[in-house]
Amino acid sequence: MFKKILIANRGEIALRVVRAAREMGIASVAVHSTADSDAMHVRMADESICIGPPSGTLSYLSIPSIVSACEISGAEAIHPGYGFLSENARFVEILEEMNIAFIGPSAEHIRLMGDKITAKDTMKALGVPCVPGSDGGVPDLESAQRLGAEMGYPVIVKATAGGGGRGMKVAMSAADMENAFHTARSESKAAFGNDEVYIEKYLTTPxxxxxxxxxxxxxxxxxxxxxxxxxxxxxxxxxxxxxxxxxxxxxxxxxxxxxxxxxxxxxxxxxxxxxxxxxxxxxxxxxxxxxxxxxxxxxxxxxxxxxxxxxxxxxxxxxxxxxxxxxxxxxxxxxxxxxxxxxxxxxxxxxxxxxxxxxxxxxxxxxxxxxxxxxxxxxxxxxxxxxxxxxxxxxxxxxxxxxxxxxxxxxxxxxxxxxxxxxxxxxxxxxxxxxxxxxxxxxxxxxxxx
The missing domain is CATH 3.30.470.20 (ATP-grasp fold, B domain)
Known part of the structure; x- marks a missing residue:
């Protein structure tokens, strides 16, 4: 069993992990931005290390800062909580290279399920029922319109790299497809740096x-x-x-x-x-x-x-x-x-x-x-x-x-x-x-x- 773990998160989920670790007799290390110096997870953990300014990009999403905190504290493992780096496959690979355990799945599985199209194809092959939709990304509006007609409206256009509702647009009829397709692509590009989208049948009252x-x-x-x-x-x-x-x-x-x-x-x-x-x-x-x-x-x-x-x-x-x-x-x-x-x-x-x-x-x-x-x-x-x-x-x-x-x-x-x-x-x-x-x-x- 680990003797010390670092919690790469903040707020209630960081405190949740601190409590579990304490019950298991494991020392906990809290990391925090300067905005969270007085946060409860910092107060409750056995140790705490400041990893950057208030911006999440420069603190809780900074892999070098978190890895350095792990090395400084001597923590053997990192719990990512949810959000931030919890589904970052590259983060997991870096931890493996540093011989630090990641309390979560493998980088392979994170990457596999992080891409919506790959995840759907994988699940379909494993016998999991899926929403009818396109086989992979839809390259252009003409393809989207053809698929919409084949599946029958309404359909939903989704970002391949999407999450949190971003890059998702519903086309209730053929007249809506052009706007839905282009809007979903532009939102996806802005939010995820990837404008690939796919199309699924839109269920009306699920x-x-x-x-x-x-x-x-x-x-x-x-x-x-x-x-x-x-x-x-x-x-x-x-x-x-x-x-x-x-x-x-x-x-x-x-x-x-x-x-x-x-x-x-x-x-x-x-x-x-x-x-x-x-x-x-x-x-x-x-x-x-x-x-x-x-x-x-x-x-x-x-x-x-x-x-x-x-x-x-x-x-x-x-x-x-x-x-x-x-x-x-x-x-x-x-x-x-x-x-x-x-x-x-x-x-x-x-x-x-x-x-x-x-x-x-x-x-x-x-x-x-x-x-x-x-x-x-x-x-x-x-x-x-x-x-x-x-x-x-x-x-x-x-x-x-x-x-x-x-x-x-x-x-x-x-x-x-x-x-x-x-x-x-x-x-x-x-x-x-x-x-x-x-x-x-x-x-x-x-x-x-x-």
Missing amino acids: RHIEIQIFGDGRGQAVHLGERDCSLQRRHQKVLEEAPGPAITASERARIGKICADAMAKLGYSGAGTVEFLYENGEFYFIEMNTRLQVEHPVTEAVMGVDLVREQIRVAAGMKMSFRQEDLVPRGHAIEVRINAEKLPDFAPSPGTISHYHAPGGLGVRMDSALYDGYKIPPNYDSLIGKLIVHGRDRPEALARLDRALGELIVDGVHTTVPLFHALLQEPDIQAGDYNIHWLEQWLASHTVAE
């Missing part, structure tokens, strides 16, 4: 279902059920729950086994998430995230496992501590992502926290790095906390979430908490009857203010 998988890198892999992440705004997840309210036990077992078998054949190591669109009882693969997800706590709640602890164990060469037959979902869990944003426009709201009180009680978990007097910097993502609740069933989890939101106090900045108070009153949310378009349609007709 849910976003993701399967949590875990592999030992030696041909063994399991699935830990699904999460429903359909409540999204601008392709960004807002609320996640497990089990999915629309998924049956037989569907869970079927798609879970397909994903676990695929990862076993790949020899995948560590945590990963296989994401699908789900409509009319069918699953369609869209992408795989080769890292820990923001929403991993809902799986931990229903499965009773510590995914970060398991990541560290497997990266250290140990066997997985659970088998497929051990992984039976118990109860229901829901997570809401709380951002420092001002409603109704969701404008970023950095500032100083004058008072913070986390909710508590049975089945309540608050993953946050906030504290009284903390200054939220304007340089990073606006996520400031994740409130996770667990109950015996979905109605109990919803009631617990409502109660916990009422206990949460974050003074000094604006937050998205009022959005969740409003959503919990909606019959569709109470019934679990929603799809990936529901939230944006609801926001278009509702004004949520503090």
